Amino acid sequence: SIAEYWRWWVVHLWVEGFFEVFATVTIAYLCSELGFLRKSSALRATYLTTILYLGSGVIGTLHHLYFAGTPVFIAAMGSVASALEVVPLTLIGFEVVKTLELTKAAEGFYRWPLRFFLGTCFWNLVGAGIFGFLINPPIVLYYSQAINTTPIHAHSALFGVYGSLAIALMLFSLREMTPESAWNEKLLRFSFWSINGGLVAMLVFGLIPSGFYQLVASVNHGTWYARSAAVIDSPWMHWTVWLRIPGDLLFSLGALALFAFTLRAVISIFRRPESTGLFPMNQ
Template structure:
């Protein structure tokens, strides 16, 4: 507790003394609509695929949740025979990772020519090839996971079907192909950024930092290759959490932070020096506590006692950067006010990211991270509280924000309906709150009480899982699920409308070509 209080004081002092009161600048002119380059047009198809995966993920979530009250079917349909619970849950988790990562990768492909002011020859063909390869990996891994759960692959399941590790379920072959796709993505990014990297000179500038953050994405996902199906569980869990915690919660967040800071400086909302300083400070804060904080996943996986101590302290320190989220919310609101209505929608999702970062990753994450709490809450419904509010609330909202930043620049006004996007924003976030308040939180805390009073074995027993209270919490989350799904469906329709309109517009050969006049409503 003493270390936590001291760290909060130190980081607040550094943050406030480094802050420039004039770093958020007034932009008097509304940005013009850009014409997309050939590669940027292809990149919008990534967003379309991501939205399709988003819808399927929601559907799999409904099926998986319903199995809690009707274990052998879906409203009378004997779905369990064809899509077992283990398969639907695997698809629900994997599709979340796939669509969020697709948005982030697509944002990189869009902004690399934008920041580098360079459209390399054949870049659009490279983007198209990557989209095709990723589609094969996604479809192949989902089919393989289903076949592995059904027992069709036998001892080949680890390679072609289901590895058996949560969030890294896809077979090893698909995992290798996905890493290969990320390396190809990194090469496409470098091609577009190369002129800007040479012109920048400094190895610590924003262009270089953007490239460095992109390098970490395939690099740290590859840590999932450090174990096999014969590796002891404690060692395999160690490397798995490198993927789940460091890759998603650490380096992807740094990449997104660099991207948004760079974009805001390019648009004139932030001073370039302020954007660079904020990027470095955020990186130090998140990775400084987050890297060692990974150990809070390893309390009870055969690790020494000092790992528990380090993980507990560093996990507590992860709250420190989250205490600064309030300042980032205020800054985002100021940016939104200066955006002249142009970037208001993506900035709303960025503000939503800040909110869920504080609530989902901060409050509900800290709720289950201390060792004494995790001893009782491991493997029960307190984890989905954190998972839904952090994985979608933070990283899903961030993926949507990056997607909308890209689409807003090249979507003509007659195809971009801000009111519908706003309805989608509120539907998604209000639905998530309802899902948490009426379903996940009551069921999670009920199980936690049973675990503390009687033991984890009892909290996970059929007597508790099939109790009337647990069944009611599943039914009570349906209104929230419906509101969330309607918001998501509206988002998908708006994105598809934007993509169609973008392809109907002319194409400019280079991103630094003169901007077009704005299109009338």
């Protein structure tokens, strides 16, 4: 119980504390510099994130401590507070989308970095928020912990939010350095939709059916049964593994397209080390 207690303090404050603050502040700063987000909104989101980190981020850690001897009241506080962590980045996403609708022409230069930023905001709401909160309430967590309902939240939140953010930051940097001739938007378009579409298919056809199948078994018979060979080796679980393959393949194709784009961009930068002359942020 002692190891379980401190393990979650480390893991939760690292992932849902530092990462949430970093993601929100980074996107708020870049979007405000590009003119797609008002500086007042960026500042409010930064303050709100800091407050929620010190409040809900710390208290929210407690929803992981169901099996560490934590009182039910404390676990309940953690489950409610942790749901607030996704609010600032979600609000930024909504405002950026609204602004992009009014400034389509200005969006062009940073179209795909911004698309991945918006993907970050979307998965922050769905993966970290909705899927996370579905398994956080104590009475649900008692049955849903350590079965495939956890990877539903983990896959959609970890890659959906932080993977998309890493890609967006990489593309944002490359956009300033890459010559127009090497900036292949077709590869980026294919990569964006393949990665996100593959992640959706992976969840809808694989993890969600298998996770809720295990959840029903856990509620009816106990977690021990949901994790037993009788469930894991059942025909339904085998079917969900096969059904997940198309989504995994689509995701992999998107990753390969992104790798090909990045390789081409980096090679073009080394072949043409002089400035491209395109630095809208500094003009």
